[in-house]
Amino acid sequence: MARIQTHNNSSRKELILSKAAALFREKGFKAASMRHLAESVGVEAASLYNHIKSKTELLHELCFGVANRFMQKMDEVEAAKIPDIEKIEDLIRFHIYQMIHHYEEVYVCDREWKYLADPYLSNFQNQRRMYRKRFAAIIESGIRNNSIKPIDAPTAVLILLHAIGGIESWHRSTQKIDADALTQNMVTILGGGLKPAS
Amino acid sequence: MARIQTHNNSSRKELILSKAAALFREKGFKAASMRHLAESVGVEAASLYNHIKSKTELLHELCFGVANRFMQKMDEVEAAKIPDIEKIEDLIRFHIYQMIHHYEEVYVCDREWKYLADPYLSNFQNQRRMYRKRFAAIIESGIRNNSIKPIDAPTAVLILLHAIGGIESWHRSTQKIDADALTQNMVTILGGGLKPAS
DNA sequence: CCTACCGATCGGTAGG
DNA sequence: CCTACCGATCGGTAGG
Numbered sequence: 280m281a282r283i284q285t286h287n288n289s290s291r292k293e294l295i296l297s298k299a300a301a302l303f304r305e306k307g308f309k310a311a312s313m314r315h316l317a318e319s320v321g322v323e324a325a326s327l328y329n330h331i332k333s334k335t336e337l338l339h340e341l342c343f344g345v346a347n348r349f350m351q352k353m354d355e356v357e358a359a360k361i362p363d364i365e366k367i368e369d370l371i372r373f374h375i376y377q378m379i380h381h382y383e384e385v386y387v388c389d390r391e392w393k394y395l396a397d398p399y400l401s402n403f404q405n406q407r408r409m410y411r412k413r414f415a416a417i418i419e420s421g422i423r424n425n426s427i428k429p430i431d432a433p434t435a436v437l438i439l440l441h442a443i444g445g446i447e448s449w450h451r452s453t454q455k456i457d458a459d460a461l462t463q464n465m466v467t468i469l470g471g472g473l474k475p476a477s
Numbered sequence: 478m479a480r481i482q483t484h485n486n487s488s489r490k491e492l493i494l495s496k497a498a499a500l501f502r503e504k505g506f507k508a509a510s511m512r513h514l515a516e517s518v519g520v521e522a523a524s525l526y527n528h529i530k531s532k533t534e535l536l537h538e539l540c541f542g543v544a545n546r547f548m549q550k551m552d553e554v555e556a557a558k559i560p561d562i563e564k565i566e567d568l569i570r571f572h573i574y575q576m577i578h579h580y581e582e583v584y585v586c587d588r589e590w591k592y593l594a595d596p597y598l599s600n601f602q603n604q605r606r607m608y609r610k611r612f613a614a615i616i617e618s619g620i621r622n623n624s625i626k627p628i629d630a631p632t633a634v635l636i637l638l639h640a641i642g643g644i645e646s647w648h649r650s651t652q653k654i655d656a657d658a659l660t661q662n663m664v665t666i667l668g669g670g671l672k673p674a675s
Numbered sequence: 676c677c678t679a680c681c682g683a684t685c686g687g688t689a690g691g
Numbered sequence: 692c693c694t695a696c697c698g699a700t701c702g703g704t705a706g707g
Contacts, residue, residue: 310505310592313702325704326676334702390588394508428669431654432663434647441643445635456629464632471626472670511686523688524692532686 292330295320299337300383308338308391335392338391339399346406348377353413363421368470370414371439375462378446389444402405411436418473439469490528493518497535498581504587506536536589537597543586543602546575551611561619564667568612569637573660576644587642609634616671624671637667 298319302311313334317324332476352373356366378383392403392432414436443465449455456464496517500509511532515522529535551573554564574585584605590601619625641663647653654662 285482301540307505307507307591309505312700313698323677324702325678328703329676393505428665430666431658431662433650434654434659437643437646437668438663439638441646442636442640445639448635448639449632452631456632461632464629464635467626468628468633468636468670470670472666472668510684512684521693522686523694526687527692 288330295327295330296337296340297383299385300341303338303341303387303391308387308394335394335399337394338387338395340359341384342388342392342395342403343399344382345377346403346410347385349373349410350406352471353410357413357417361427363417363424364439364470364474366417367421367427367439368466369467370417371443371469372462374440374443375446376467377456378443379450379461382447384452386447399455411440415438421473424476428474430473435473487530493525493528494535494538498539498585501536501539501589502581506585506592509617517587525570533592533594533597534594536585537657539582540586540590540593540601541597543575543579543582544608547608548570548604551608554616555611560624561615561622562624562668562672564615565619565625565637566664569641569664569667570660572638572641573644573663576641576646577656577659580645580648584645609638612637619671623673625671628671633660633671642668 299311299316302316302319305311306315313327314324315328320327349404352370356369359369360368361369392407393400395403411433415432418427418430418432418435422429433439446461446465449461455461493514496512497509499515500517503509503515508552511525512522515525518525550568554567556562559567559569590605591598593601609631613630616628616630616633620627620630644659644663647659653659
């Protein structure tokens, strides 16, 4: 019954999670095998199951870890007493920051969530739908008070979120401009497309 | 040696390709099995191999079919005698059109190309890199003659291409605005972000 | 933490 | 076009 431990359980699990994020991002969830994961952690495949319940559990934890962070940020932004256009820029900057500094998990959450099993899958899809609705509501509010161009808000949300997801290509690029310049460029391009011509 | 044929070979192969596109899009390349594909075509798995060489061959043909269409369009746009900003809007409209009318293949080409085997993989990556360079060159030309905001052109390309990829979410959405309205909204938002404030 | 191993499923082939 | 089947690999468990 006793476990041999070189580190405490939680750091071991965190190591597994971070290696899983990198592996799922690189190979895709289905193509990434538990044997590959074990190798990158430095143990045999069977040993992983002393720390985790299943391969899908790793995906749950990665996806909901990321989703929860975005939901929390949305709560803060909604409560803030700032103009709508600033709320949107704030969200854009947050997305970019997350994409740059938590690249692997955010990418996995973005592209591999469809492999979640079903109580989690529906839950995740609902959260995602809610997030987009709340984002669109901010844009619509901005349209009503003439600080944003009259456009279809749900379409604008799709564009914004996917455009930011494009940082993925930047992240792996060899000749990349620095993160601050990237952020500024994106806010200019995306924000500039929303403000009415002055 | 004789083959039993209810239709001619090429239509049979096209059927397989189109079913494969739908399946790879829905499940992902690795998670989609040849047995699933066979079922959706209406034959046994082994029978598929009278028409195709391998699972990866299907991916090659889908990816390069799409890539070639985009390359051809780029040739035309480059040769056209129209202002840079119109070239960009033309490309944006083409991307949107392709995404709407050839959704499954374009999506697979976009998201599943990493499972290509290696002579094809490198080839594909090169084509993709070239395409983006040529797109960025048009933007840079527009910046030089002051018809486009001074931004980082490669970043702008990333944003544009990924933003359009976001139509994926629109495509599966239940309450979607119509295709023309979507296109107009996207051109407004994306184009508006590029033009200098007047 | 490891060795040994299970049943399921995979892409693909042989042969007709 | 099908039946039958192959070797490889998968996620996961038993038992220590």
